[in-house]
Amino acid sequence: AQSVTQLGSHVSVSEGALVLLRCNYSSSVPPYLFWYVQYPNQGLQLLLKYTTGATLVKGINGFEAEFKKSETSFHLTKPSAHMSDAAEYFCAVRRIQGAQKLVFGQGTRLTINP
Amino acid sequence: KAGVTQTPRYLIKTRGQQVTLSCSPISGHRSVSWYQQTPGQGLQFLFEYFSETQRNKGNFPGRFSGRQFSNSRSEMNVSTLELGDSALYLCASSLGSGGNTGELFFGEGSRLTVL
Numbered sequence: 001a002q003s004v005t006q007l008g009s010h011v012s013v014s015e016g017a018l019v020l021l022r023c024n025y026s027s028s029v030p031p032y033l034f035w036y037v038q039y040p041n042q043g044l045q046l047l048l049k050y051t052t053g054a055t056l057v058k059g060i061n062g063f064e065a066e067f068k069k070s071e072t073s074f075h076l077t078k079p080s081a082h083m084s085d086a087a088e089y090f091c092a093v094r095r096i097q098g099a100q101k102l103v104f105g106q107g108t109r110l111t112i113n114p
Numbered sequence: 115k116a117g118v119t120q121t122p123r124y125l126i127k128t129r130g131q132q133v134t135l136s137c138s139p140i141s142g143h144r145s146v147s148w149y150q151q152t153p154g155q156g157l158q159f160l161f162e163y164f165s166e167t168q169r170n171k172g173n174f175p176g177r178f179s180g181r182q183f184s185n186s187r188s189e190m191n192v193s194t195l196e197l198g199d200s201a202l203y204l205c206a207s208s209l210g211s212g213g214n215t216g217e218l219f220f221g222e223g224s225r226l227t228v229l
Contacts, residue, residue: 043220104157
């Protein structure tokens with residue numbers, strides 16, 4: 001069975017500092033991996049995804065993530081935090097074949113301090 | 115291209131009532147899936163429909179049901195509402211065909227409050 005673990009339910013960084021949100025997954029087969037962001041009272045917006053190919057994936061708003069198979073990790077980073085990055089972030093995994101079901105982590109709430 | 119549209123955005127019901135939520139996927143998308151989001155349980159998969167057929171179902175009681183119409187629009191229904199059903203219900207659409215990358219496009223959700 002697939003599962004996703006996000007380390008840290010709350011992360012707080014200063015504006016301009018590095019953002020690092022951690023995600024580890026377990027999957028018996030190579031998965032597709034996703035990061036979504038959710039702003040208050042809104043749905044989920046895709047930040048980036050890993051399917052195949054290059055393991056360093058660039059997404060929107062300056063975010064990127066690196067797929068490390070040996071570590072079963074897919075951590076999300078951004079070099080310099082902006083106040084508008086304050087939101088909740090979800091890591092998700094999906095099997096390559098089959099149904100469109102995503103398994104989500106519990107989410108990490110990112111706070112940006114001025 | 116219009117995004118995923120969910121109606122209603124907010125609703126309040128009382129215990130024992132039933133509710134129907136609607137989702138219109140992105141044009142051309144044939145797969146619609148539903149998720150329940152609560153502070154305690156996070157995002158949990160309810161079910162997925164593709165071409166009017168339920169393709170996958172999560173671990174929810176039979177009070178939760180859904181359907182998909184020929185135009186890919188979907189509805190979900192919750193009967194005999196309980197306080198614990200208070201949640202944000204998110205609909206997501208995707209192309210749904212085999213081999214696609216499985217990216218889901220989410221609506222803004224329907225926030226259900228059960229009193």
